[in-house]
Amino acid sequence: MQQIHVRKDAIGEAELVESDPGELGEGALRLAVESFSVTSNNVTYAVVGDDFGYWNFFPAPGDKGIVPMWGHARVVESNHPEFSVGERVYGYLPMATHLDVLPGKVSASGFTDMAEHRQPMSPIYNQYSRLAADPEHDPAREGERMIFGPLFKTGFLIEYFFRSEDWFGASQLILTSASSKTAMGLASVAKHRSPQVKRIGLTSAGNVEFVKASDLYDTVVAYDDVGSIATETSVSVDFAGNSGLLKAIHTHLGEALKYSCLVGVTHIEERAGGTEDIPGPAPTLFFAPDHAVALFKSVGPEEASTMLAESWRAFLADAGDNVTIERRRGLAAARDVFVAMVGGKVDPAKGIVIEP
Numbered sequence: 241m242q243q244i245h246v247r248k249d250a251i252g253e254a255e256l257v258e259s260d261p262g263e264l265g266e267g268a269l270r271l272a273v274e275s276f277s278v279t280s281n282n283v284t285y286a287v288v289g290d291d292f293g294y295w296n297f298f299p300a301p302g303d304k305g306i307v308p309m310w311g312h313a314r315v316v317e318s319n320h321p322e323f324s325v326g327e328r329v330y331g332y333l334p335m336a337t338h339l340d341v342l343p344g345k346v347s348a349s350g351f352t353d354m355a356e357h358r359q360p361m362s363p364i365y366n367q368y369s370r371l372a373a374d375p376e377h378d379p380a381r382e383g384e385r386m387i388f389g390p391l392f393k394t395g396f397l398i399e400y401f402f403r404s405e406d407w408f409g410a411s412q413l414i415l416t417s418a419s420s421k422t423a424m425g426l427a428s429v430a431k432h433r434s435p436q437v438k439r440i441g442l443t444s445a446g447n448v449e450f451v452k453a454s455d456l457y458d459t460v461v462a463y464d465d466v467g468s469i470a471t472e473t474s475v476s477v478d479f480a481g482n483s484g485l486l487k488a489i490h491t492h493l494g495e496a497l498k499y500s501c502l503v504g505v506t507h508i509e510e511r512a513g514g515t516e517d518i519p520g521p522a523p524t525l526f527f528a529p530d531h532a533v534a535l536f537k538s539v540g541p542e543e544a545s546t547m548l549a550e551s552w553r554a555f556l557a558d559a560g561d562n563v564t565i566e567r568r569r570g571l572a573a574a575r576d577v578f579v580a581m582v583g584g585k586v587d588p589a590k591g592i593v594i595e596p
Contacts, residue, residue: 241260241261241337241338242258242337242596243258243300243334243335244256244307244336244578245257245301246286246305246306246307246335246578247304247305248290248295248305251283251582252579252582253579254579256572256575261338261340264317264340267319267342267343268342269315269318269319269320269340269341269342269343270339271313271315271333271338271339272313272316272337273312273313273333273334273336273337273339273596274314274328275311275312275382275386275595276335276574276596277309277386277593278581278594279387279391279581279591280417280420280421280581281310281390281391281394281421282581283581286582287481292527294307296358298334298336299357306335307335308333308365309332309334309335309574309594310330310332311331311333311386312329312386313328313329313333314327314329315328315329320343320346322343322346327370327371327372328370328371328372329369329370330368330374330377332365332368335571335574335575335578337571337596341353341355342354348370348373349369349370349373349374350370351367351368352366352367353366354366362529362530362533363533364528364529375545375549376552381556383567383593384556384591386593387421387565387592387593388421388425388556388563391420392422392425392551392555393528393532394422394425394426394503394526395422395423395425396425396429396547396551396552397526397528397531397535398526398531399429400531400547401526401531402430402434403434407437408498409473409498410475410499411436411472411474412437412439412472412473413430413437413440413474414477415427415442415457415477416442416463416477416479416480416482416485417442418442418447418451418460419441419443419444419451422479422503424559424562425555426477427456428456428551429551429554429555431456433551438458438459440460440461440469441461442461442462442463442485442489443462445462445463445464448462454559455558456558456559463485466485469493471492471493471494474493474496474497475500475501476499476501477501477526478501481502486500486518486523487518490518490520491518494520495520499521499524501524501526502523503525562589563589563590563591564589564590564591565590565591566590566591566592566593567594568592568593568594569594569596570595571594571596574594577592577594
């Protein structure tokens with residue numbers, strides 16, 4: 241078994257290690273990881289790993305951690321009567337070649353990993369889909385699901401939250417890191433479900449043309465041109481984690497800014513710096529798993545799944561072809577891509593899929 245171990249206090253340092261997976265436990269499955277995507281979302285998991293328990297899903301020794309990924313795996317050994325070798329699943333996986341899970345709450349469409357160390361964390365991350373009976377599974381779109389799926393769902397939940405609050409009376413939505421996949425997901429859902437709210441995408445000068453070409457935003461603005469944004473009632477969603485940019489948005493909009501939402505960090509080197517002295521509303525962190533649970537309680541799992549599926553199909557039509565999927569073989573490639581992303585070297589026009 242191979243794993244990528246990342247230093248928790250210096251996530252740009254990562255190493256490939258080999259270990260013996262040991263004997264498979266009673267009632268457990270051994271999964272061989274087939275594929276996973278590496279996105280800015282995974283970098284966020286590492287940045288806030290201690291605060292939100294992301295390091296706890298797949299433990300590593302000492303000051304090291306294993307970054308969670310979303311992807312596909314197949315059963316290569318089974319001590320569970322309801323699972324056969326060869327069955328494929330989709331869900332939360334380590335940056336590794338193998339994972340042992342302990343299935344519980346088993347149904348035709350999925351199961352929950354009941355491993356004791358995973359129970360304190362959000363149940364959203366412990367659920368696995370059995371692909372043979374998974375309504376979301378499309379063999380032709382496995383790459384898009386890994387790259388966009390988790391990020392899209394976060395965008396969907398942000399839009400649902402704002403819509404539930406009548407957008408706090410805002411007429412425009414401002415998104416930083418507009419080329420990021422989560423921002424594109426939010427922009428697509430807002431375009432279809434809340435078309436009355438203008439979508440303003442903020443991005444680096446080098447990404448302006450890519451973001452414009454996505455056709456997901458009413459206006460695209462470079463980071464150094466925040467002052468050109470109309471001072472209308474607004475809500476902002478910051479995906480960048482750049483405290484200077486966030487302050488500029490708050491300072492420019494002042495009282496016109498009705499809600500400030502923080503999601504992830506795509507500019508890690510600039511995430512430092514407080515937000516205590518900025519004008520306007522206090523920036524509030526958006527934790528998607530809590531909002532997912534709230535959605536399912538509010539409308540029920542069937543309606544929530546229908547809403548998600550409708551918006552997912554619309555998103556694929558909007559943006560599914562904007563990103564070229566690049567497949568790389570070997571776990572060492574995952575380490576290299578992750579380290580590059582930590583350093584901010586991300587091409588928004590590419591989606592990286594690793595096949596360990």
